[in-house]
Structure formats: C-alpha cells, structure tokens
Amino acid sequence: MTSNETVGNTRWHIKNVRILDPFTATDAMGDVFIVDGRFAAGPVQGMTVIEGQGLWAVPRMTDIHVHFREPGQEHKEDLLSGSRAAAAGGFTVVAAMPNTSPVIDSAALVAWERNRAREIGLVELWPMGAVTKGSAGQELAELGLMEEAGAMGFSDDGKPVANARMMRSALSYVSMLGHPIVQHAEDLSLSEGTVMHEGAISHQLGLSGAPAAAESVMVWRDVELSILTSGPLHVAHVTAIGSLEALEYAARRGAPVTAEATPHHLLLTDSAVSDWNSSPISKVNPPLRPTTHRAALRQAVASGLVSVIASDHAPHHMDEKAAPFPQAPYGISGLETSVGAVFTALLHSGLMDPLTLLARMTVGPHRALRAHYPGLVQGAAADLTLIDPHASWIVDSRAFYSQGHNTPMDGMQLKGRAVGTMLRGVWTMREGQVLA
Numbered sequence: 001m002t003s004n005e006t007v008g009n010t011r012w013h014i015k016n017v018r019i020l021d022p023f024t025a026t027d028a029m030g031d032v033f034i035v036d037g038r039f040a041a042g043p044v045q046g047m048t049v050i051e052g053q054g055l056w057a058v059p060r061m062t063d064i065h066v067h068f069r070e071p072g073q074e075h076k077e078d079l080l081s082g083s084r085a086a087a088a089g090g091f092t093v094v095a096a097m098p099n100t101s102p103v104i105d106s107a108a109l110v111a112w113e114r115n116r117a118r119e120i121g122l123v124e125l126w127p128m129g130a131v132t133k134g135s136a137g138q139e140l141a142e143l144g145l146m147e148e149a150g151a152m153g154f155s156d157d158g159k160p161v162a163n164a165r166m167m168r169s170a171l172s173y174v175s176m177l178g179h180p181i182v183q184h185a186e187d188l189s190l191s192e193g194t195v196m197h198e199g200a201i202s203h204q205l206g207l208s209g210a211p212a213a214a215e216s217v218m219v220w221r222d223v224e225l226s227i228l229t230s231g232p233l234h235v236a237h238v239t240a241i242g243s244l245e246a247l248e249y250a251a252r253r254g255a256p257v258t259a260e261a262t263p264h265h266l267l268l269t270d271s272a273v274s275d276w277n278s279s280p281i282s283k284v285n286p287p288l289r290p291t292t293h294r295a296a297l298r299q300a301v302a303s304g305l306v307s308v309i310a311s312d313h314a315p316h317h318m319d320e321k322a323a324p325f326p327q328a329p330y331g332i333s334g335l336e337t338s339v340g341a342v343f344t345a346l347l348h349s350g351l352m353d354p355l356t357l358l359a360r361m362t363v364g365p366h367r368a369l370r371a372h373y374p375g376l377v378q379g380a381a382a383d384l385t386l387i388d389p390h391a392s393w394i395v396d397s398r399a400f401y402s403q404g405h406n407t408p409m410d411g412m413q414l415k416g417r418a419v420g421t422m423l424r425g426v427w428t429m430r431e432g433q434v435l436a
C-alpha cells in the first residue's frame with residue numbers, strides 16, 4: 001500500500017482493488033471512494049489516492065465473540081487494548097461477551113460498555129448481555145431492558161445455561177425480542193474435571209479428557225428447545241461432529257438456529273497439546289479436537305451450515321497461562337491471527353472461495369445477531385478492511401496489541417493478513433500500525 005496523505009483527510013480513493021462484498025454478493029475489480037465517513041459513488045475534489053493493487057477491500061469485518069475483560073480483569077485486557085487488537089486484526093465490529101466482573105447483566109452496564117467503546121473509537125462494540133443474573137443460572141436477567149440499551153444478544157458464555165427449564169424461558173423471551181440466546185454448549189456433568197478432548201492424545205499424555213458428546217448433547221437439547229419456543233439460538237464455538245448433526249436437524253425443522261466456528265478449531269487439532277509439551281497455551285474450551293472433527297467442521301463452514309466464524313478472543317495474563325495444565329485458564333488470544341488462520345485453513349487449502357469465506361466474517365455474523373448493514377454501497381458507513389490475501393507471516397504473539405499473548409499459533413506461518421482497517425471513514429490501522 002502506497003500513499004501520499006494529507007493529515008486529517010477524510011476523502012479517500014482506493015484504486016484498483018478487488019472488491020469483495022458479501023452483503024451485495026459482489027466480487028469485482030474496481031475503485032472505492034470514501035467521503036466524510038461514507039462510501040461515495042465516484043471521485044470528488046481533494047481525495048487521497050491509495051493504490052489497492054493486490055489487495056482486497058471487504059466491508060464490515062465482524063467478530064461476534066470476543067472477551068475484553070473490562071470491567072474487573074483489566075490485567076488480562078481492557079476495552080482499549082481489546083479495541084486495538086480488533087483494529088489490528090482487521091475488524092470493524094465486535095460483540096463482547098458479558099462474563100466480566102461484574103457480569104454485564106443490566107441495561108446500565110450495557111450502555112456503559114457501548115459508550116466506553118465509542119469514546120475509544122477504534123471498533124464498533126456490540127454488547128452481549130447475560131442470560132441470567134450474574135450468569136449464575138438462577139434467575140433470568142432483564143433481557144428486554146438490556147436490548148433497549150443496545151444488547152445484541154444474550155449469553156452466559158464461559159459457562160452454559162445448564163438448566164433446561166431456564167433455557168426454555170430464555171428462548172421464549174427472545175422469541176419476542178429478536179436477538180438470540182448465544183449458548184456455550186457444554187454438559188458440565190460430562191466435562192467436569194477435564195482439561196482437553198478425550199481421545200488418543202489425552203490418553204497418551206495422561207490428561208483427563210471430555211468426550212465430544214459433552215458439547216453435542218447440549219446442542220441437541222437447545223435445538224429441541226429452539227423448536228419448542230421458536231426462540232432464536234446461536235451456538236457459540238461448535239467443534240463436534242454430533243453438534244453439526246444437531247444443526248442439520250435444526251435446519252431441516254426450520255428452527256431459527258445459527259452457529260459459529262473459531263479459527264483455532266478450524267486450523268488446529270488436539271495434537272497441539274502434545275506439540276507444545278502439554279503446555280496449557282493450547283488449553284481452550286471447547287477443546288481442540290482430532291482431525292475427524294476438524295474436517296467435518298471445515299466442511300460445515302464451507303457449506304454454510306455453520307454461517308459464522310468468530311474468534312472467541314480470550315486473552316489471559318501469561319503468568320496465569322504458565323500454571324500447570326489442570327489449573328491454567330481456558331482461552332486463546334485470537335483477534336490478531338483470525339484472518340491468517342482462517343485464510344490458511346479454508347482459502348489457501350482450496351476448500352472455499354473468497355466471497356463465501358468472507359461471508360462467514362461479515363454477513364453471517366450480521367444475520368446471526370439480526371443486525372443490518374447494506375454493504376459497500378453509496379451512503380453506507382465506511383467500515384472497510386484491506387486484506388493482503390497472499391501475505392505470508394510468522395505469528396509473533398509478543399507483537400500483539402492485545403494484552404493477551406496466549407496462543408498456540410505462536411511461531412506458525414500463516415498466509416493472509418489485514419493491512420488496513422477503516423471505521424466510519426477513519427483509518428484505525430494502516431500497515432499493521434494501530435492509529436490513535
């Protein structure tokens with residue numbers, strides 16, 4: 001990317017770029033014009049020209065599953081460092097999970113979080129509200145009031161809504177609201193005390209594993225409850241073959257069910273645990289699975305059965321991640337490797353074409369959360385990411401903008417990277433440097 005910019009310029013002309021806009025099903029070479037925060041139809045006076053040769057221009061890259069840890073655990077991440085990580089990774093919209101301290105379970109907290117992110121101004125943040133008060137699973141939170149305050153969905157993520165009657169109530173409630181319940185599907189009675197996937201590698205390493213069924217039995221239950229209530233359900237981070245079968249069943253029954261897959265489950269397998277000598281750097285929930293599950297998950301993303309890719313960005317302090325495997329917290333810092341991991345696993349492997357793949361990171365997340373955006377069209381807010389699809393790079397977690405440097409992708413070679421991120425016509429990242 002070359003440029004000759006004037007400081008403060010709000011008029012941009014990106015030349016000779018491949019426009020990939022899943023919102024309008026456009027894949028064409030062309031120019032992109034931005035005037036005062038919005039896409040424009042053509043050139044006007046005073047535009048700064050950017051050469052887009054070799055790059056892709058993608059509107060509204062969206063990640064609907066991140067943990068920004070504020071309030072309460074700012075030593076892991078806060079709204080500023082999380083926003084910077086999002087911009088660095090090429091994202092203009094994120095949905096932040098409510099398992100902070102306190103839990104985001106009231107309209108006031110939802111409004112506070114959204115306003116704080118707006119002050120920072122690096123990413124559009126969609127708050128998720130808790131399903132139950134304090135995510136304690138006992139009493140339904142004020143879903144309607146949180147939605148009025150800007151909540152885009154509801155989740156007790158980090159843990160499941162374990163009680164089926166509670167889940168039924170929550171789904172009944174959101175059938176009248178519109179935004180979905182986002183379930184972390186895990187039967188805790190099957191997974192309690194386990195630290196990875198139960199299989200050949202857990203046996204080899206002597207670590208206690210949970211069966212894939214710990215996830216899929218909960219997905220089957222929730223699909224049935226979505227059918228029963230007509231309540232919109234979004235299944236977070238699916239990984240197991242059985243869960244995918246439940247999603248197929250939901251689709252056949254016409255249930256309002258969507259699901260997401262993470263870049264790490266699409267790229268890695270449970271052999272990462274042995275590759276890292278049982279270091280908890282690869283400890284994540286749900287756990288990394290063997291190749292059979294990964295292959296099925298990749299196919300499901302390709303077919304659209306899983307219509308969303310989301311990072312489950314879960315930053316932790318390295319001291320916490322350095323604990324012994326059983327005690328270390330779950331999670332991978334994922335915003336800054338998402339594009340590279342997904343392109344490496346799904347695009348450069350030849351499994352998916354660019355427009356279909358990018359739909360999983362743009363229009364898919366919008367549909368899952370019932371959000372609307374017109375795409376790269378005249379007058380729309382200029383949320384745009386420039387991607388170099390062929391950039392080969394080695395992950396160096398020390399260079400992350402996130403405070404979380406915990407990733408088993410450290411040292412891996414990935415292909416594909418965001419090189420520019422623009423939020424409402426303002427660059428938040430250029431050539432790897434987060435601005436402001």
Ligand SMILES: [Zn+2]
Nearest residue numbers: 157158184236
């Ligand atoms: Zn989760």
